[in-house]
Structures are given as C-alpha cells and as structure tokens.
Amino acid sequence: MAPPPSAVADDAILSNGYSDDETLLRRNPVSAQWIIQKFGGTSLGKFAEGIAEDIVKPSTDNHRIAIVCSALSTGTKAEGTTSRLLRAAAAALHPRSKEHNEIVAAIASDHLAAAKELISSAELQAEYAASVEAECTRLLSFLSAAQVLDEISPKTKDIIIGAGEKLSCLFMTALLRDRGVDAEYVNLENIIHPASTGAALTQEFYTDVGLSIAERVRACGDRIPVVTGFFGTVPGSLLASIGRGYTDLCAALLAVGIGAEELQVWKEVDGIFTADPRKVPQAQLIPVITPEETAELTYWGSEVIHPFTMEQVIGAKIPIRVKNVMNPAGHGTVIFPDDLMEGMPSPAAVLKPRFKRPTAVTTKTDITILNVRSNRKNLSHGFLAGIFRILDSRRLTVDMISTSEVHVSMALHTDTPARQVAVMVAAKELENWGTVDISRGLTILAVVGKHMKKMVGVAGKMFQTLAQSGVNIEMISQGANEINISCIVKEHDALKAMTILHTRLFLYSEDDA
Structure with a gap:
C-alpha cells in the first residue's frame, strides 16, 4: 500500500517524488x-x-x-x-x-x-x-x-x-x-x-x-x-x-x-498531469491538487472525477487519491481539501510551486461558436434573455460566452450528432433576434491554476506565446474567480497550442521561478 503523501521540498514535488516526512498531508x-x-x-x-x-x-x-x-x-x-x-x-x-x-x-x-x-x-x-x-x-x-x-x-x-x-x-x-x-x-x-x-x-x-x-x-x-x-x-x-x-x-x-x-x-493513468500525457510527453504528474482545480479540469476536458462526487468526499474532509492499476506502487495524485492543512506546520510548502506557475493546461474539442448580432428591433435587456430561452428549450449548455449590448458569441460543446442537430435548430430560431453565423471545428484551450491570481502577467504570457507560435485566437474568457483562463482556437492548432503553452508556462528553469 502506498504511503500517504508527504510534505516535501520543492524539488521533490517537481520531480513527482515524496520524502519520508509525512506530516503535512x-x-x-x-x-x-x-x-x-x-x-x-x-x-x-x-x-x-x-x-x-x-x-x-x-x-x-x-x-x-x-x-x-x-x-x-x-x-x-x-x-x-x-x-x-x-x-x-x-x-x-x-x-x-x-x-x-x-x-x-x-x-x-x-x-x-x-x-x-x-x-x-x-x-x-x-x-x-x-x-x-x-x-x-x-x-x-x-x-x-x-x-x-x-x-x-x-x-x-x-x-x-x-x-x-x-x-x-x-x-x-x-x-x-x-x-x-x-x-x-x-x-x-x-x-x-x-x-x-x-x-x-x-x-x-x-x-x-x-x-x-x-x-x-x-x-x-x-x-x-x-x-x-x-x-x-x-x-x-x-x-x-x-x-x-x-x-x-x-x-x-x-x-x-x-x-x-x-x-x-x-x-x-498515474494520476492527474499538467497536460494530457498522451499528447504532451513532457507532461508532469501533479502530486497534490485542490478540488477547485480538479473540477475545472474535469469541465474543460480532462476526465478526472465528477464535481458532485468530489463535493461529497471533500465536504467530509476526506482526500481522494487517483492511482494507476498498472502501477500500484505509484503515489498518484491526491485531491486535497485546503482546510485540511489548517493547523499543520508550514502548509504553504506543499503548494509553493503553484505560486510560480499554473497547475495544468487542458483542451475540450468539438466546439461550435454561435455568433448572434442583434437586429436592433429588440430592447437590449431582452436580447440575452431571448437567446438563452431558445438554448434552454434545446437543452444546450454554453461553455464560454462573450457579450456586448447588441452582440453575443457563445461556445457550445457539439460532441454528439444530437447536439449538432440541436445547435442547427437553435441557430434557425435565433435568427428572430438577429444575424446568426456558425463557426465549427474549434477547441477550447484552458489554463487552470488556483493561484494564478497571484501570478502577475500570466494571461499576457499565455496569449503572447500563442501569438508567437502563429496560433489565432477566436474567443477569450477568464472567470471572475481567476482559477482559469480559456480561449478558443482552431482544432488543427490545438495540439501545437497546448504543447507550446505547456513548455512555456510549466517547464522552466530555476532562474525563471
């Protein structure tokens, strides 16, 4: 049976190892x-x-x-x-x-x-x-x-x-x-x-x-x-x-x-990684991750644990460990409630590297964008309400949204034929509210990290890296909780974008830290 995760030095965490000191976690x-x-x-x-x-x-x-x-x-x-x-x-x-x-x-x-x-x-x-x-x-x-x-x-x-x-x-x-x-x-x-x-x-x-x-x-x-x-x-x-x-x-x-x-x-798989290891060979195992980050990664494309399931366990202050059936001796990744660290010595030591970089980058494929420009015959306060009534009637969920008074862009997950048909029907109905155009073959690229709010310039670094790599951005979103920064790119650019972001934001020398 693998021992519980331990409090370790930064280099031990970054190399995915654990010391013999098991005090903190x-x-x-x-x-x-x-x-x-x-x-x-x-x-x-x-x-x-x-x-x-x-x-x-x-x-x-x-x-x-x-x-x-x-x-x-x-x-x-x-x-x-x-x-x-x-x-x-x-x-x-x-x-x-x-x-x-x-x-x-x-x-x-x-x-x-x-x-x-x-x-x-x-x-x-x-x-x-x-x-x-x-x-x-x-x-x-x-x-x-x-x-x-x-x-x-x-x-x-x-x-x-x-x-x-x-x-x-x-x-x-x-x-x-x-x-x-x-x-x-x-x-x-x-x-x-x-x-x-x-x-x-x-x-x-x-x-x-x-x-x-x-x-x-x-x-x-x-x-x-x-x-x-x-x-x-x-x-x-x-x-x-x-x-x-x-x-x-x-x-x-x-x-x-x-x-x-x-x-x-x-x-x-050995646990939760900084990127999909099947696509990014340099991806690193994350020894400890917070429930909020895990929920974000699950929503944005990484199959980890359903948020409601996680909520039950974390609410009871019980850690969840993700392990590999092919590597039973591995330590895996522990989804660890923040408040379990209260009262323990130097809890920041466990997550210290998080203050230097995001936690993970992930992608969600099969994305379609619906752009609706108001015909200005409708009052602006009813514009969004009318749009979402139509989406609700078709049981469509919006992953990302960008709005102005008379224009709205919405990203929807169209991973099944039924959802693709629902989007087409909804697009036809939305024409009552204005001009509608559809963009397909897109991917959401999300950078996740609970401590990104403490990292000045991470968004600028992300978008500058994509621009230097020739990756065009179709849409941008950042949550108010600052736990993720998301953008939409063409599907054929997704792997390149994820790899270059992982290299630039996650793999760094000590001088960069």
Whole structure:
C-alpha cells in the first residue's frame, strides 16, 4: 500500500517524488482506517487479476478495505457492459426484435469467459456461472416485459443497467476468493427505502444513503465487501438524475458514510498531469491538487472525477487519491481539501510551486461558436434573455460566452450528432433576434491554476506565446474567480497550442521561478 503523501521540498514535488516526512498531508489520526477503492469498468475488464493480487490483497495488510466496481468493459465506454445494456433496452422496444436477447447472451458469455480464464477453482466457477445465469434470466424478464408493454420506465431502465455492476461484482468476489481473499458480494439495489424514492435529491438524502451503505458494509465483518456501484432507485431515476458517473458517487457516499481515511479512484493513468500525457510527453504528474482545480479540469476536458462526487468526499474532509492499476506502487495524485492543512506546520510548502506557475493546461474539442448580432428591433435587456430561452428549450449548455449590448458569441460543446442537430435548430430560431453565423471545428484551450491570481502577467504570457507560435485566437474568457483562463482556437492548432503553452508556462528553469 502506498504511503500517504508527504510534505516535501520543492524539488521533490517537481520531480513527482515524496520524502519520508509525512506530516503535512497526513489525515487526522482520529479518522477510521477504512480505505475505499473504486475501480472503473475498463480497469476491471483488462486488469482484474492484477487488481485482485497486486492492489486489493496487499491493501488488507494495514487497512480495512471495501471495493466499489463499475460494470466490466474491455475497450471503450461505448463497448462496455452498461452501453450494451442501454442498447438492449432500446432494442426491446422494437416489436418482434430479438436483438436484446443476443446482447444479453453476449454479455453473459463475456463474463463467463473471463471467469474461466482467471478463476482456477471449479467450484467457484460453477457458483459464478449459476449467478450469471440467474441475473441474466432476471434481466431478460424485464426486457421482455418492456417489449410487451412497448415502454420502459425510468425505474426499469435503472434495473436493467444495474445488472452490469452486479455481474462485475459477482465476478470480482469470485476472483478474490480464488486468490485467498475472504470477500463478500454486496448488492445495493435495495439499499434505498421505498418511502424515500419520492423525495428530492437533497444532501440529506445522500447522507442517509451513505450511512445505509456504510451499515451494510460493516455487516460484512472481516470479509472484504465488493460493492455494486449501482445503488438502486433514486428520485427521478439513477441514470437520469445522476448519469453514468453513479458508481463514483456510490464510492463517495460510502467513504463519507463510513468515515474513510481515503477514497482511491483507480484508473489507467498515474494520476492527474499538467497536460494530457498522451499528447504532451513532457507532461508532469501533479502530486497534490485542490478540488477547485480538479473540477475545472474535469469541465474543460480532462476526465478526472465528477464535481458532485468530489463535493461529497471533500465536504467530509476526506482526500481522494487517483492511482494507476498498472502501477500500484505509484503515489498518484491526491485531491486535497485546503482546510485540511489548517493547523499543520508550514502548509504553504506543499503548494509553493503553484505560486510560480499554473497547475495544468487542458483542451475540450468539438466546439461550435454561435455568433448572434442583434437586429436592433429588440430592447437590449431582452436580447440575452431571448437567446438563452431558445438554448434552454434545446437543452444546450454554453461553455464560454462573450457579450456586448447588441452582440453575443457563445461556445457550445457539439460532441454528439444530437447536439449538432440541436445547435442547427437553435441557430434557425435565433435568427428572430438577429444575424446568426456558425463557426465549427474549434477547441477550447484552458489554463487552470488556483493561484494564478497571484501570478502577475500570466494571461499576457499565455496569449503572447500563442501569438508567437502563429496560433489565432477566436474567443477569450477568464472567470471572475481567476482559477482559469480559456480561449478558443482552431482544432488543427490545438495540439501545437497546448504543447507550446505547456513548455512555456510549466517547464522552466530555476532562474525563471
């Protein structure tokens, strides 16, 4: 088990290392010694054996461990179990279609094949095969009922997608037992009391759910709980109200409810970097990052952790550590609440390099700009209101905006065909308010850093660097909180722009500091 992050000298932080002094960032010793480990579907699909042997099993030496699993996936999210279950649900609404049966059969076959490959015990294999058959039979009953009724309610759709997490956790429970770990399958589909499903998604609701999950996990005694990321029916439906990130939220609620020392989110990268390491080889691992910076990076294109999930854990003063399933010994990146440093010696030492440079640079692709110039027949105070009523009716979110009394430019994320169509329809409707033109093939380039407000001239340096590199800027935005500076560039310039900014703003000599 990797030790908690420590207070280190500047050069140690910049080289992504830690010293033996663990004083500054260690959790308060009064907290419980639970570690919650959340594993994504791709990690489980590709590295299940390593997760069992090299991560979960060694972690039990010094901590109480509970693991939360997403549905298995061996490729992209579109090829994962949850996506296939959603396709099965859609297929079931077609009369006389048998596609949903074929999808479920393929899902069952994939899980059984994984068990046959990794589980040596014939008894455990047989037990798991029986569980898969029972779960898939139940799943098919819901799909068949939907086909007869020609309707799938939000609750039924939740039950259908929840089968993915159940199959995944059954598999991991069997695998851990096969490796000598006394594990227990924890199905949360009935954890929420039926009387509460009509309530709103308030913080009180989430707190109650977290305590209920924690109580169920404690009931496992000395066994390792393998917890389904699917936690039943919530007000408005789990999928519709929370989205595909509900497994992260489940892990967060458990961590808060049980008073965990740390929530670990295991991915296929070493942590959070100063830029996308797949695109910028010089990108550096960030040892410690604030929740605000993580939320900004998530919004602007880096898939880290959903802000609401992070809010639950950080609000309870529990650090989140992002780690790599392929490098269990690595320290990862700790998302650390600022106020946990209060009362500790010299907390500024941990974040001192942040006062010298931004934290990270990221990009968000598939951006379209809508420019609307008023026809001046409308009062200026109604101009923006009319524009946003149209965008709201088409469920379009504005990522960046630049306005004047009679002109507005808006950047929208058009990463799906549905959003692209919605933008075209909205553009036609906006012509009632003035002249509309559309610019496509753009990328948002964002520089993020909580301490940028203390860095005089960082915006000037950013735009001067882009200008010297021949990168034209289409639009500029800076938030009032000064945590990010964003601009829009042509998509074909995005990689060059990100690389040159990373080199100029992040890689510097001691003389530049």
